[in-house]
Every structure is written in structure tokens, then in C-alpha cells.
Amino acid sequence: MTIIEGAPLPTRSAPLVLARRFLTGGVVGASLAAFVVAVVIESVPLLVTGMALPVGYGLLLLLAGAPRRAREAAVAPVTALAMIESLRAVGDGSSDVSVRFDLTVAPDDGPAFRVVVAESINLVDLPDYRPRGVLVVEYPPDRPWRARILQRPTPEWRERVAGASLDSAPGSALVSKPSEGGAGGLLALLGLLLGAAVVVLLFRTDLSAADDDGQPSSSEPSVSTTTSSSTTSSSSTTVVTSATGTVTLGPGQSMLDKGELRRAVASLTRDETGRRALTVVVQERRLSVVFAPTGIQAGRFDPRSLPFDRIPALVEQARTTLGAGSPQTWQLTAERLTGPLTIRVTVTGRKGTASLEADQHGTVVRRTPAG
Structure with missing residues (x-):
């Protein structure tokens, strides 16, 4: 550095x-x-x-x-002119977009250096930022890698920008966090x-006592069933205990098939209509539910309240619009540790991991592309 x-x-x-x-x-x-x-x-x-x-x-x-x-x-920040070496959008938004700037900063009382910063720029102002353009930055004197662009500098600095001409600093002058x-x-x-x-x-x-008591009893019911359909030659395995429940589909089936996830959730909650969950995890052929212990109120939700009709579309969006590449694996997690129910779909592919978040109605509220 x-x-x-x-x-x-x-x-x-x-x-x-x-x-x-x-x-x-x-x-x-x-x-x-x-x-x-x-x-x-x-x-x-x-x-x-x-x-x-x-x-x-x-x-x-x-x-x-x-x-x-x-x-x-308490340390006064340093204000200096900077020249845009390059810029690249790294996020999207309705009105603001995250832009990654490679800058040459030329302080008045020191040598020029390079720094990379990310700024949220309004789409209306984005055309004003071009390579070789001069702007004003501010940074702590002992942490220059925390530089930020002053989008509305003082009139004095605007005058300096208008008549400024800066030379590029070499790549070896890049400053970054130690x-x-x-x-x-x-x-x-x-x-x-x-x-x-x-x-x-x-x-x-x-834990040993819980494992020893894990057999079916009146205090901890455990149901293990295997069902099959003679018309589709498909099968599923359902295991329910007082703490968890899982449904595993047979070959050729998917939790994204029409009505499959709803039926799987119903098979885990049909014996106790008021049962609440802490976490629901869905994968291609597997559903896992962690049930809320008796007496726990925070973070509970009814797994039957999930927006089942929206889930296939959410998974499809995550797989096709976030740049994870293929081959892919996906996982959906629903929980409400604090606040309303959050549904998160994570996709891992050749180009990395991406995710999107949706609310309890299945409306997407946040996207995180791969890389």
C-alpha cells in the first residue's frame, strides 16, 4: 500500500x-x-x-x-481534486445506481494516488461522470481508501474543477485498506x-437424553411414512418429530411442481393445525421445517401461509436474472426472526452465488447478483 x-x-x-x-x-x-x-x-x-x-x-x-x-x-477531512480513470456500474436501482470509480486523487499538499470507491449516483446525474472528468473528493487523512465523491462541492471547488487538468497516477500508487x-x-x-x-x-x-428419547412416545410423537402413487410411480418420505419435519421426494419429482410444496407442508402440519415454524428450507426435492418450541412467540409463523403460487417464479427469477451461471443449485429459506416474514432464494452456479429476497406476499424487495 x-x-x-x-x-x-x-x-x-x-x-x-x-x-x-x-x-x-x-x-x-x-x-x-x-x-x-x-x-x-x-x-x-x-x-x-x-x-x-x-x-x-x-x-x-x-x-x-x-x-x-x-x-x-474530530480529524478534519482532506478535500482534493480527482480525475476519473474509469467507472463501472455494479448495481441497479429504480432511481440510483451503484457505480465503482477508479480515481486519481491529487491533494494540494502531497503526491497523487489512486483509489477505488463505490458511490450511489442518481440516474439523471450519471451522464455527468465520464472518464478523464475532474471532480472533488473528501477523505480522512489517515484513511485515504475511504474517499467519497462530493456531488455538490462548494463554489470555490467548482471553480477549481472547471479549470483543472490532472495527470494520471500510476497503478502502483493505489491505496487500499491494510x-x-x-x-x-x-x-x-x-x-x-x-x-x-x-x-x-x-x-x-x-443431547444424549434427547437422542435416547427420540423413539415415538406420547410426549414426543414421531411419524415416519412413505407414500406412493401407482399412477405416477413416484414416492415421497415424510418424517415428523416434535422439533423438525422433512419431506423428501422421489426421483423425477420437484418441490416446484404444481401443488407439490403445498402438499408437502400440509403433510407436516395436518396433525397439529396450530403448529408454527421458525424456519422453512426448500430445495429441489427436499423440504425441511424447524418447528417453534412450546412457549416461543418471537419469530414464529404458519408455514401454510407461504405464497406457494409465487415460489416457482421466484426461483426462476433467481436462476435466470442474477448471473450465477450454470450448472446451478438453489435453496429457498423462509423465516421471520425479526419483523415480517422474509423469503430468500439463493442460487449457486459456475459464476458464483446470487440471491433475491421477497416479502410474505412473494414480491421481490432486494436482488444481489453473482460476483
């Missing part, structure tokens, strides 16, 4: 950043493991603890970082595994 002369180096300690990565991984792993274990052993306090743990950790990080953010806010290398990711993964292992070990006795 090229450092601008006279700019102070970032003061964040690398060991502190790595330690935070490890703790974050541990909190995520412990929270996920607590959620799964709580569902298996039907422990409401553990479920609440698992959901509250990342929230509490996030608040602690927010409070711990307040002094640093105050110091950074990399933590592979250590940060490795420590986060280690923390995640360790956090999950601690929760599982703490509740291994309860």
Missing part, C-alpha cells in the same frame, strides 16, 4: 483486530450451536440466550468503539468452531 506523505498511520493494533476476529467467530459459533441445541432439547432459555448473545456482543463492540469513532470524527492476511480469517474460523464446541460439550448430556 502507498502511504501519503504527512498522513498519520492508522492507530488500530493488529493484535487487537485479530483478537476481535477470534471473539466474533466464537460468538457466532456459540450462538448458532445454542440455537440448534435449544431446538433439539426444547430449551427456551437456551434459545433466548443464543439469540441474545450476538445482540449483546454487538452492543459491546459499539460501546468499545465509541472513543475511536469520536477521535476519527490487509490482515489469512490470519484474521483463520482465527475467525477457529473461534467459530471453538464456540460451537463449547456449547455442544456443555449440553452433551441433554
